[in-house]
Each structure stands twice: as C-alpha cells, then as structure tokens.
Amino acid sequence: MRNSVIDQHISNVYSSIENKGIEKNVVINSWKRCIETFKLDPLSRQPSRVLTHSELQNHTYPIEEFITTAREGMKTLYAQVQALDYVVLLCDRKGVTVDYIGNDRLNKELRNSGLYLGADWNERHAGTCAVGTLINEHEPMTIHQQDHFDIVNTTLTCSASPILDHDGQLLAVLDVSALHSPKEKSSQHLLLKLVQMHARFIESAHFLNYYREHTILKFDFNVCTLSTNCPNLIALDNHNVIVGANQNARKIMARELGIKDITSQLLTGFEFTSLFELSKSKNTASFDYYLFISRNTGLSFFCDIQTPKTKSKRLFNPVQNTTHEPVNIVAEIDKLAGHDPSMSKVKQLANKFAPTDINILIRGETGTGKEVLAKAIHDSSKRSDGPFIAVNCAALPDSLIESELFGYKSGSFTGANSKGKSGLILAADQGTLFLDEIGDMPSSLQTRLLRVLAEKEVTPVGSDKPIKVNFRLISATHQEVAPQNAPNKNDFRADLYHRLNGATINLPPLRDRQDIYYLISKLIGKESNVNLSKSSLEVLTEYAWPGNIRELKNVINYACTLCDGKGIRSEHLPDYVFIRDPFIVNKHSHSPIRHLETLSEEGQELLLTLRNNNWNATASAKKLNIGRATLYRKMKKFNIISPNNTDLTY
Structure with a gap:
C-alpha cells in the first residue's frame, strides 16, 4: 500500500493540472508539460541520467572558456552554502551539469540523486526541477521538495538563476541544491537571492572576458559600484558602435528605444552616441569618471571606460580633443544617421552651415535623402520658424514651372487665377526654399533664378514690379552640374552653379554606408515590437540598394506587413533583394586576377x-x-x- 506522502503528491499533480479554477504558475505549467508533452509518470522513480565522459565533453568543449570564468563565482557561492550541505551546479543551456562543487563525503548520495557532474536536468528526462523548468520558463525559481514532478526527487530543494550571454540569450544555469532541507519553501527565499546575485557576477565576468578586445562601458547610478561589481555593461567596436550589452544594460537600452524584447537585435548595431551623451564628470568626487546621459529620457549615470586588452584596438574617446569641447551636433541633424564615417562628415558640415544663410547644394543619388537633409538644416537654422518650401524641378511641367516659382499677375495668361498667385519663391519669404533636382530646371528659367538670387527680389509673370524677398536657398541634384566636371553640359549655367554652390554637401549612397542597422531601426519605429533576424539583416546589408533609402523604406514596409507584427525573417523580404550584382572586373581584360x-x-x-x-x-x-x-x-x-x-x- 502506498503511503500518504505518495498519495498526496499524486493528488496534487493531477488535480492541479485538471482544475481550471486554479491559477497556473511555473510549477503547474511544468507538471502539465511533463504529463501531456513528455509523457512522464510521477511514480516512475526515474534514476538520475548522468552522461558518460565522452558525452559530457560534447557539452563542455564549446563553453570551456566560460566554465573557467564561472568557476570563481561558483567557489565564492559555495563558500557561503557549504555549511548547510548545499552543492553548486553549473548547467549548460540544455540542462546538463558541466561543473559542480560539493562535499566529497556525500559524493555517492549526491551522484545517485543527480546532484553531480554530467547529470542531465532537462525537464524532458527529469521532470519538474529548477534547472529544467527554468530553461522553459526563463526566470529564476526555487523548486522545493513536493514541487518536483518525479516522486524520487521530492526530498530535494533546488534554486536556480539564468546566466545570459551578450545577446540576451540563455547561456547557462546556476543552481544550488540540497538533499535535505526545512519543509517550508520560504526557507529558500534568501538562498535564491544569493544564487541570482552570483549568476549576475558570473554573467558580468563572462561579458568582460568575451569582449576583452573591445572598449567596455561600465555605468550605474552609484559611482561606488563602478570599480566593484558594476551591473550595467556595454561593449563597443572600434567605431563606437554597440556590439554587445549585458542583461541590465539591455533593459535600459530597450526602454530608451521602446523595445520590449531584451534579446532583440535592434539593441545593438548603432552608434553609442546616437542614444547616449558621454562627457567628463565635473564633480571632483568622481573625477575619474564620465557622465552618461540618455538623449531620450535624460537619465544620468556615472560611467567608467575599460580600454581594450590589445593595442590594435582604437580607444573609445568621447572627447576627441582634450583642448576643445566635443562637437555638439543639433538633434535634427544628428538623427539623420547612426555611425558612418561619410555621414559623420555630412552631419558636421550641415551643423556648421545650418546657422548661416549660405546657399547649399546637396548632391546625391536618387533616394539618398536630400530633402530630409535640407529639412534638417532648415529646422536647425535661425529660419526654423519660417516656411520650408520644397519644389521638385523635375516634376513640374515646363509650361507651369515659371508661374509656379515666380507667381503671376491676374490675367497674365489664359486660365490664370483672377486674383493672381504669389509663387513658391515668395511663399518661402523669411524661410527656406528647397529646389530639388535643380539640374532639370529649364535653361530659360535659370537666368531668372540667377537674378532673383542676385537682387533678392522676384517679379511675377505679367508684372513689371519686383517684390523684395528674403529666403535661404538649398538646392539638390543627382546630376553632375559643376562646369569643371561636366564641360560639355551646356544646359546648366556656370554662373548659376557658382551662385548655388556656397557649400556642397555630398550624400553617400546607401550601399556605401555602414549604418543600415540604425536606418532600419528608425524605419521600423520605436513603438513597434518588430525585430530583425540575423539572416534577414545579412541579406539587407549585402544588397546593392540602387533606390537607396527610399527603396529600403519600401522593403521594410513590405516586410513589416508580411510578418504580422512579429520578427522579420528572410522569407518576409521581397525576392529582388536576394539578387547579388557581380563584382566589377577589369574593364579592358574582362577577367579577374586568378593567381x-x-x-x-x-x-x-x-x-x-x-x-x-x-x-x-x-x-x-x-x-x-x-x-x-x-x-x-x-x-x-x-x-x-x-x-x-x-x-x-x-
């Protein structure tokens, strides 16, 4: 006859998963999986599954360096629990114990119970247990005595916490277990907190080791933790682009970007300074630290910079010149791009010229964002309260462009408005006039525009009375209009070119930019939960983008529609982005170098x-x-x- 303990356990398991009125928790969810998915029997008394030495090597070899790093944290934890005969287990993401520290005098009993090196605590084999259930539920937990599924494990108590890698994915599980413990589950509360704390220590140590050849930013609200166990870590490559972040830092960045998933790939790949501002602390009490300020929420942190362990890496330096203040690029211009060397130059030029009234000529391929740049310059200028009038010279018919630009007097031609029209140039008074595709302006109008720029006055069609006008001109073209570069192009006046070209800003094509990840995240938007798979990102970064950012926007809209608000995978992308243009070979020999x-x-x-x-x-x-x-x-x-x-x- 079965004893009352066994009967009570069986009753608890089956009644809990069958009773729809009971609020489900991690234990009941696990019991349900054990019965319905894994087809386990709580009375089977399954012996612990321990891998052979060769089988165990398949689990330890891929993470040898991590196991070595974690060992120090395990020793520190064991020193605090060994008096109560607890053991410390380190399990990989599949639930196999890859390292273990315990009392040698209890070796036989611990091995029989599976609290030993090589033991497999995957829920599929062991039923409900702290390690296996954590792998399914993704949260720290204590599985105490009768919480276990298999009756043979109901004397054990186990408390476990996840250890995440630099991508926010589960790397390992830290577990503390005992053969015997007080009956009350509350007796394990402080133990679970202790396991969580040491899991974070191990996680941080692994992060620091993994990114030892990168610049690492340590930041916190409390300056005192920076030199001890700093909770927030970000790794940067030699272009100051975020390549990794630990769990706590990912939560902060996710909040800044409006992303709920801390494993999202959108949390890396953009320039650090596009999200945070970093400056030297002026507080004498924290002289050796930087201040780390969110551009979005304004939250402020103390920050310490750990330099790369190899000399070949460029050091992160938020203040590039110690004798000058760092360049402060206004927000409207700064958000045009993430980290990209060519776009950094664009932003610096735009930032310099924005406060002036110098005429600017923007050159770039179709779809590179010439109007967006022009609007950012306007919004950053002293004319920002005035109008921004954009005119596409290529879109207006030749018969209308003169009247549209210069306006007309009433009755000046058949079909004219009886009250006349002021024209777009006059509409830009006290603001900015943006002439897009200026290279397509008819030559007959170029002379009139030249006079407007020289005299600062416009004469409507059919009128002989000029009207004073005050505007700043920004023009753009995808064509080569410079007379020295296009001597045979006679339809664009050299004198107009020199009047337009107070300063030239060249926008790079998307295929030459290194911040496509930043652009994608901006196009998806902060409010969206959509993220991007690694395979789809690789496809997008290797596509040639003949339509530039305009084409990228279309592709992202297409993919977001197909993925139904979930992650964008490669199958959600249009077919044409998978086409790869062959690399250009020698134009004369038409053959590549072979040897x-x-x-x-x-x-x-x-x-x-x-x-x-x-x-x-x-x-x-x-x-x-x-x-x-x-x-x-x-x-x-x-x-x-x-x-x-x-x-x-x-």
Missing part, C-alpha cells in the same frame, strides 16, 4: 581573407577591420571577384 602571386601584399591579404571566410563579405570586412563598402572598393581595385558570382574559379 595569388600576381597580387600585391595588400591584395594577397584581401584574397586570402575572402577565401578563409568562404567569400562572405561581412565576415571578411570584420576580419580586416574595414567597412563592407571599403572591402568592395578594394576588390574592384585588385580585380578580385567572388566565385559565387561568376563561372570562373580561383
């Missing part, structure tokens, strides 16, 4: 790196510490083409 020995030293390094990375452009660029756009330019320079894009092989 390594015919290349210069720089070319040989490039070719070997591409081969070693299976011709993956992103991985090769990262290995060479250059941008993908630079990689493509170097491939063209040395006439190297990918075997994936040609029938030729190397």
Whole structure:
C-alpha cells in the first residue's frame, strides 16, 4: 500500500493540472508539460541520467572558456552554502551539469540523486526541477521538495538563476541544491537571492572576458559600484558602435528605444552616441569618471571606460580633443544617421552651415535623402520658424514651372487665377526654399533664378514690379552640374552653379554606408515590437540598394506587413533583394586576377581573407577591420571577384 506522502503528491499533480479554477504558475505549467508533452509518470522513480565522459565533453568543449570564468563565482557561492550541505551546479543551456562543487563525503548520495557532474536536468528526462523548468520558463525559481514532478526527487530543494550571454540569450544555469532541507519553501527565499546575485557576477565576468578586445562601458547610478561589481555593461567596436550589452544594460537600452524584447537585435548595431551623451564628470568626487546621459529620457549615470586588452584596438574617446569641447551636433541633424564615417562628415558640415544663410547644394543619388537633409538644416537654422518650401524641378511641367516659382499677375495668361498667385519663391519669404533636382530646371528659367538670387527680389509673370524677398536657398541634384566636371553640359549655367554652390554637401549612397542597422531601426519605429533576424539583416546589408533609402523604406514596409507584427525573417523580404550584382572586373581584360602571386601584399591579404571566410563579405570586412563598402572598393581595385558570382574559379 502506498503511503500518504505518495498519495498526496499524486493528488496534487493531477488535480492541479485538471482544475481550471486554479491559477497556473511555473510549477503547474511544468507538471502539465511533463504529463501531456513528455509523457512522464510521477511514480516512475526515474534514476538520475548522468552522461558518460565522452558525452559530457560534447557539452563542455564549446563553453570551456566560460566554465573557467564561472568557476570563481561558483567557489565564492559555495563558500557561503557549504555549511548547510548545499552543492553548486553549473548547467549548460540544455540542462546538463558541466561543473559542480560539493562535499566529497556525500559524493555517492549526491551522484545517485543527480546532484553531480554530467547529470542531465532537462525537464524532458527529469521532470519538474529548477534547472529544467527554468530553461522553459526563463526566470529564476526555487523548486522545493513536493514541487518536483518525479516522486524520487521530492526530498530535494533546488534554486536556480539564468546566466545570459551578450545577446540576451540563455547561456547557462546556476543552481544550488540540497538533499535535505526545512519543509517550508520560504526557507529558500534568501538562498535564491544569493544564487541570482552570483549568476549576475558570473554573467558580468563572462561579458568582460568575451569582449576583452573591445572598449567596455561600465555605468550605474552609484559611482561606488563602478570599480566593484558594476551591473550595467556595454561593449563597443572600434567605431563606437554597440556590439554587445549585458542583461541590465539591455533593459535600459530597450526602454530608451521602446523595445520590449531584451534579446532583440535592434539593441545593438548603432552608434553609442546616437542614444547616449558621454562627457567628463565635473564633480571632483568622481573625477575619474564620465557622465552618461540618455538623449531620450535624460537619465544620468556615472560611467567608467575599460580600454581594450590589445593595442590594435582604437580607444573609445568621447572627447576627441582634450583642448576643445566635443562637437555638439543639433538633434535634427544628428538623427539623420547612426555611425558612418561619410555621414559623420555630412552631419558636421550641415551643423556648421545650418546657422548661416549660405546657399547649399546637396548632391546625391536618387533616394539618398536630400530633402530630409535640407529639412534638417532648415529646422536647425535661425529660419526654423519660417516656411520650408520644397519644389521638385523635375516634376513640374515646363509650361507651369515659371508661374509656379515666380507667381503671376491676374490675367497674365489664359486660365490664370483672377486674383493672381504669389509663387513658391515668395511663399518661402523669411524661410527656406528647397529646389530639388535643380539640374532639370529649364535653361530659360535659370537666368531668372540667377537674378532673383542676385537682387533678392522676384517679379511675377505679367508684372513689371519686383517684390523684395528674403529666403535661404538649398538646392539638390543627382546630376553632375559643376562646369569643371561636366564641360560639355551646356544646359546648366556656370554662373548659376557658382551662385548655388556656397557649400556642397555630398550624400553617400546607401550601399556605401555602414549604418543600415540604425536606418532600419528608425524605419521600423520605436513603438513597434518588430525585430530583425540575423539572416534577414545579412541579406539587407549585402544588397546593392540602387533606390537607396527610399527603396529600403519600401522593403521594410513590405516586410513589416508580411510578418504580422512579429520578427522579420528572410522569407518576409521581397525576392529582388536576394539578387547579388557581380563584382566589377577589369574593364579592358574582362577577367579577374586568378593567381595569388600576381597580387600585391595588400591584395594577397584581401584574397586570402575572402577565401578563409568562404567569400562572405561581412565576415571578411570584420576580419580586416574595414567597412563592407571599403572591402568592395578594394576588390574592384585588385580585380578580385567572388566565385559565387561568376563561372570562373580561383
């Protein structure tokens, strides 16, 4: 006859999962999985599953470095619980115990109970237990005595906490267990807090070790924690782009970006200073630290900078010149781009010229954001309270462009408004006039525009009375209109060009920019829960983008519609973004260089790196510490083409 303890346990398990009125918790959810999904029997008395040495190596080998790092934290934790005969287990993400510290005198009993090296605590085998249930529920927990599913484990108590990796994904589980303990589950409350604390210590130590060749920012509200166990960590690459963040830092960044999922890939890949401002602390009590201020919420943190462990990495320096204040780029211009060297120059130029009345000529391919840049300059200028009038010169018919720009007097031509019209130039008075695609302006109107710019007055069609006008002109073109670069282009006046070109700002095409991740996150929007899979990001970063940002916007809208508010995967992208244009070969020989020995030293390094990375452009660029756009330019320079894009092989 079964005793009352067994009967009570069986009754609790089955009545809890069958009673719809009981509020479900992690234990009941686990019991339900054990019966309905894993087909386990709570009375089976399953022996603990312990892996052989060779089987265990398959679990320990991939994370050897992490196990070594975690060992110190396990020792510290064990020193605090060994007097009560608790053991400390470190399990991998699959639930296998990859490290263990316990009392040698209890080895036999601990091994029989599965509290030992190599034990498999996956819920599929062991039923409800702290390690296996945590893997399914993703939260710290204590599974105490009768909470266990298998009757053989109901004398144990186990408290576990997750250890996350730099992407916010589960890396391992830290567990403290005992063969015997007080009956009340509340007796384990402080123990669980202790396990959670040491899990965070191990997580931070692993993060610091993993990113030892990167710049690491340690930040907190309390300056005293920066030199001890800092809770918030961010890793930056040598371009100050965020490449990793620990769990606490991810929560802060997610709040700043309006993202709920701390594992979202949108939490990395953008320039640090686009989200936070970093400056040297003026507080003498914290002289050695920086102040870390959110651009969105204004929250302020103390920050310490840990420099890379290798000399080859460029140090992060928020104050680039110690004798000058860092360049303060206004928000309207700063948000145009994330980290990209060419766009950084664009932002600096725009920031310098915005407060002036200098005429600006913006050059760039169709879809690169010329009007967006012009509007940002207007919004950052002293004319920001005035109108911003945008005119697409290529979109207006030749018969209407003169009257639209200069206005007309009543009755000046058939079909004219009886009251006349002031025109777009006059509408821009006290503000900014933006003439897009200025290269398409008819030559007959270029002379009139030149006079308007010279005299600061406009004469409507059909009138002989000029009207004074005060505006700032920004023009844009995708064509080559400079007379020195296009001597045979006779339809654009050189004198007008020089009047327009007070300053030229060149917008790079999207294919040459390194901040596509930032642009995607901006297009998806802060309020959206949509994130981007790694495979879809790789597709988007390797596409040529002939339509530039306008095309990217269309692709993101298309993908967001198909993914139904969930993560964007590669199958949600339009077919044409998977097309790869072959790399350009020598125009005269029409053939690539085949032999390594015919290349210069720089070319040989490039070719070997591409081969070693299976011709993956992103991985090769990262290995060479250059941008993908630079990689493509170097491939063209040395006439190297990918075997994936040609029938030729190397």
